[in-house]
Amino acid sequence: MRSAREAHPKDRLLRTASRLFYAEGIHAVGVDRLVSEAAVTRATFYRHFPGKDDLVAAYLKTASEAIREAIGRAREDKTPREALIAVMSVIGDATCADDFRGCQFINAAAEYPDSDHPVRAVIDDHRTWFLGVLRDLAAELGHPDPDHAARVLVLLRDGALQGGELDDPAVVRETLHRAVEDLIPH
Amino acid sequence: MRSAREAHPKDRLLRTASRLFYAEGIHAVGVDRLVSEAAVTRATFYRHFPGKDDLVAAYLKTASEAIREAIGRAREDKTPREALIAVMSVIGDATCADDFRGCQFINAAAEYPDSDHPVRAVIDDHRTWFLGVLRDLAAELGHPDPDHAARVLVLLRDGALQGGELDDPAVVRETLHRAVEDLIPH
DNA sequence: CACTAGAAAGACCGATCGTTCTCCCTAGTG
DNA sequence: CACTAGGGAGAACGATCGGTCTTTCTAGTG
Numbered sequence: 001m002r003s004a005r006e007a008h009p010k011d012r013l014l015r016t017a018s019r020l021f022y023a024e025g026i027h028a029v030g031v032d033r034l035v036s037e038a039a040v041t042r043a044t045f046y047r048h049f050p051g052k053d054d055l056v057a058a059y060l061k062t063a064s065e066a067i068r069e070a071i072g073r074a075r076e077d078k079t080p081r082e083a084l085i086a087v088m089s090v091i092g093d094a095t096c097a098d099d100f101r102g103c104q105f106i107n108a109a110a111e112y113p114d115s116d117h118p119v120r121a122v123i124d125d126h127r128t129w130f131l132g133v134l135r136d137l138a139a140e141l142g143h144p145d146p147d148h149a150a151r152v153l154v155l156l157r158d159g160a161l162q163g164g165e166l167d168d169p170a171v172v173r174e175t176l177h178r179a180v181e182d183l184i185p186h
Numbered sequence: 187m188r189s190a191r192e193a194h195p196k197d198r199l200l201r202t203a204s205r206l207f208y209a210e211g212i213h214a215v216g217v218d219r220l221v222s223e224a225a226v227t228r229a230t231f232y233r234h235f236p237g238k239d240d241l242v243a244a245y246l247k248t249a250s251e252a253i254r255e256a257i258g259r260a261r262e263d264k265t266p267r268e269a270l271i272a273v274m275s276v277i278g279d280a281t282c283a284d285d286f287r288g289c290q291f292i293n294a295a296a297e298y299p300d301s302d303h304p305v306r307a308v309i310d311d312h313r314t315w316f317l318g319v320l321r322d323l324a325a326e327l328g329h330p331d332p333d334h335a336a337r338v339l340v341l342l343r344d345g346a347l348q349g350g351e352l353d354d355p356a357v358v359r360e361t362l363h364r365a366v367e368d369l370i371p372h
Numbered sequence: 373c374a375c376t377a378g379a380a381a382g383a384c385c386g387a388t389c390g391t392t393c394t395c396c397c398t399a400g401t402g
Numbered sequence: 403c404a405c406t407a408g409g410g411a412g413a414a415c416g417a418t419c420g421g422t423c424t425t426t427c428t429a430g431t432g
Contacts, residue, residue, distance in 0.1 A: 009409065024299050027213040031390060041410050042391080052390065101299060106348055110296035113210050113287060127352055151361040154353075155345030162292055162344040163337075166313055175337040195379065217420060227380050228421080238420065373432100380427075388419065397410075402403100 010048045012038040017059045022101055026056055026111045053119060056108070060122040063104045067126070071133060080141035081184060084153075087137065088180045091157050092173035095164025102165035106158065130154065141184060152183060196234045198224040203245045208287055212242055212297045239305060242294065246308040249290045253312070257319060266327035267370060270339075273323065274366045277343050278359035281350025288351035292344065316340065327370060338369060 007015070016038035020029040031052055035045050049055045074086040094100060101107070105123040112119045134153045138146035156179055163172040193201070202224035206215040217238055221231050235241045260272040280286060287293070291309040298305045320339045324332035342365055349358040 025213070025297055027211070027389095028297070028299075030388065032388075041412080043393080043411085044409055046391070047408075102296065106292070106352075107296040109352060110288065110293040111211055111214070113214075123352065148361060148364060151349075151357065152342075152365045155349060155358075155361060155365065156338075156341050157345065158348040159341030159344035162348065163341060166292075166295055166309065167340075171337065172341075175334060175341060178334060179338045179341065213419095216418065218418075225380095227382080229381085229423085230379055232421070233378075375430105375432080377430085378428090381425085382423100383425105384423070385421080386419105389417075390415100392415070393413080395411085395413105398408090400405105400407085402405080 009038070009040045009044050013040055013045060013048065013055065014058055014062060017055050018062060021056065021059050022063075022104055022107070023099070026108060053117075057119050057122050060104060060108055060119065060126070064122065064126040064129075068129065071130075075137075080137055084134070084137040084141060084184060085177075085180060087133065088153065088157070088176065091160055092176045095160055095169040095172050100164055100169065103158070103161040106161065127154070130157070138184070143185060149183060153180070156180065156183075195224070195226045195230045199226055199231060199234065199241065200244055200248060203241050204248060207242065207245050208249075208290055208293070209285070212294060239303075243305050243308050246290060246294055246305065246312070250308065250312040250315075254315065257316075261323075266323055270320070270323040270327060270370060271363075271366060273319065274339065274343070274362065277346055278362045281346055281355040281358050286350055286355065289344070289347035292347065313340070316343070324370070329371060335369060339366070342366065342369075 013034065017029075017034055020034065020037065031042065031045065034055070035042050045055075049058070070090055071087055074090050075083040078086060105126055108119060109123050114120070131150055131154055134150035135146050138149040138153070143149045156176055160172050160176040163169075163175075199220065203215075203220055206220065206223065217228065217231060220226075220241070221228050231241075235244070256276055257273055260276050261269040264272060291312055294305060295309055300306065317336055317340055320336035321332050324335040324339075329335045342362055346358050346362040349355075349361075
């Protein structure tokens with residue numbers, strides 16, 4: 001029986017891809033490197049994924065699911081105001097993580113300029129979902145214009161995730177926190 | 187004599203590189219493609235640039251200079267408040283351009299994960315300059331915390347440039363405009 | 373005029389890209 | 403036991419990667 005630590009080849013591929021794509025970029029990581037670090041053969045790779053782009057899409061879908069869970073947990077047992085601050089704090093905290101390298105979706109979009117590409121669809125899904133979360137929270141806490149508030153929060157989110165990589169993450173987190181508190185009614 | 191329209195090979199290379207790198211991504215455009223579209227030979231390429239990365243750096247420096255000029259013009263003959271709104275409008279308007287494909291520097295950073303890379307230095311320079319512009323304007327306009335205000339404006343800038351590519355540019359421009367007006371004292 | 377710098381044209385380099393292939397072996401199922 | 407699905411190992415595909423080379427030609431300078 002296969003031990004729990006060394007997962008199935010498909011899982012190892014996905015984990016390795018997530019790590020390498022995020023840390024080094026997508027085009028910069030070749031299939032050779034992927035199969036080598038995942039300890040999987042090329043044949044096995046193409047048995048599970050039709051092509052590299054499908055692995056990229058799977059990587060982003062996995063990232064999206066993880067974020068949805070984290071955001072979901074942050075909302076639990078909180079008033080709308082607390083929940084919104086907690087949700088945006090998830091963003092700010094993420095920028096301060098050791099292995100933070102920007103937003104997976106923004107980084108991926110930079111490497112997939114064609115907006116009709118399947119990878120871009122995964123990105124759009126994630127962004128649409130997050131905007132919806134923010135709009136709902138803004139509405140629940142009685143913001144006079146929840147749609148606008150949500151869109152401003154998305155601007156702050158994108159900016160924070162970018163600034164977390166290119167500027168000082170701790171300063172970015174603090175800036176984001178203050179901006180969020182100023183945005184929502186007291 | 188060389189006509190004015192067909193510029194020197196170095197200029198043609200830089201123009202072609204700017205167009206292709208921005209539209210399609212940096213790693214996605216090879217040297218073959220560059221010299222072919224610039225109507226320049228490989229030998230000429232390497233006579234003017236030590237390597238592809240140097241052309242990338244030149245591309246970003248050129249973009250930075252163009253932006254500095256545009257921002258400089260937007261500030262002319264205006265009160266601090268008008269100037270700051272005009273500067274941020276340059277950002278919002280850019281997202282609505284036909285060939286808009288996000289922020290050159292953010293996109294490039296996604297493809298250069300190593301923060302010690304020379305290309306990242308060009309990016310850092312540009313960001314530091316823009317933060318300074320915003321800080322100065324916020325101070326001139328009497329904002330109680332110009333440094334914080336400038337950092338929030340940078341978040342909004344980064345978010346707008348990203349949203350302009352991934353979301354609806356017209357909505358992003360409007361959202362940015364309202365957010366800026368709400369941020370600065372009336 | 374002779375000289376030279378720079379560009380054109382294109383062959384060439386080893387390495388790597390994403391992808392497909394064959395062959396063999398082993399673990400799980402009936 | 404026999405059978406099979408799936409993984410390991412690795413060769414091979416054409417294409418492209420960034421970069422170097424030689425050769426020829428032309429425009430500008432003295």
